[in-house]
């Protein structure tokens with residue numbers, strides 16, 4: 001039986017370990033939101049480092065306690081960087097988070113997302129459209145054809161991606177987090193729904209990217225499922241709090257970072273969520 005209290009205690013532990021240990025987390029991420037990803041990782045207590053080059057990625061894969069790989073803006077160099085870094089992570093058994101941004105656009109992005117399947121990302125994080133399309137690309141149950149993807153923003157509901165998320169988690173043996181108004185987090189046997197956040201999160205760029213970076217920070221201190229749930233909970237809490245203090249997306253982005261920084265472990269664990277068995 002899943003015990004909610006037990007999950008909350010693990011969330012508290014993850015938040016406190018990260019604040020105490022300041023873990024190094026490497027990222028290969030898109031040029032649109034790279035600064036916001038690093039700032040969010042720092043706000044929750046991590047130490048950020050961003051690279052593009054293959055050998056630097058391999059170095060960081062070993063030196064970091066977890067790594068974040070985001071497919072947002074693609075460059076030809078990634079044909080070398082991404083397989084080499086994910087292979088290094090897989091072989092070193094280091095946790096890593098995959099954000100398959102805009103899966104379905106372009107041939108190199110598609111080819112590399114297929115190739116990375118064998119390196120089993122510890123957590124896959126994406127919006128509903130990306131989770132559906134990645135499951136489709138990996139030929140898993142619940143997936144959809146790549147042709148349904150429109151860009152980087154979701155056109156599907158979180159609940160429509162439930163079967164795809166479960167199938168992806170079973171495929172990797174890790175966890176999957178689907179973001180939206182309510183977030184869905186699963187390890188393939190348990191599903192958590194995390195509530196809160198703000199409509200402003202869809203009006204700033206990088207709420208999802210930085211959430212992925214923060215999942216990687218918590219993956220240094222918790223299981224894949226708890227890491228994904230902890231990150232979603234602190235995002236939903238900080239989003240709810242920030243929305244009350246601002247009147248537009250510009251000030252929301254700044255206030256949100258402050259609320260990430262100020263959120264305490266108990267409040268993060270108490271952010272509303274429910275659980276069900278698959």
Ligand SMILES: Nc1ncnc2c1ncn2[C@@H]1O[C@H](COP(=O)(O)OP(=O)(O)OP(=O)(O)O)[C@@H](O)[C@H]1O
Nearest residue numbers: 127179180181197198199201205206207208209235
């Ligand atoms: N309408 C909403 N209400 C509440 N929270 C939301 C809403 N939309 C998004 N969020 C929150 O914003 C965060 C990012 O989710 P979103 O689905 O927007 O990611 P994304 O599309 O990958 O973003 P990006 O690619 O711009 O980084 C999550 O914490 C999610 O809960």
Ligand SMILES: Cc1ncsc1CCO
Nearest residue numbers: 030032072073101152206
């Ligand atoms: C807007 C945008 N375009 C490529 S990556 C990115 C950041 C959100 O995914």
Ligand SMILES: [Mg+2]
Nearest residue numbers: 101127208209
């Ligand atoms: Mg995204």
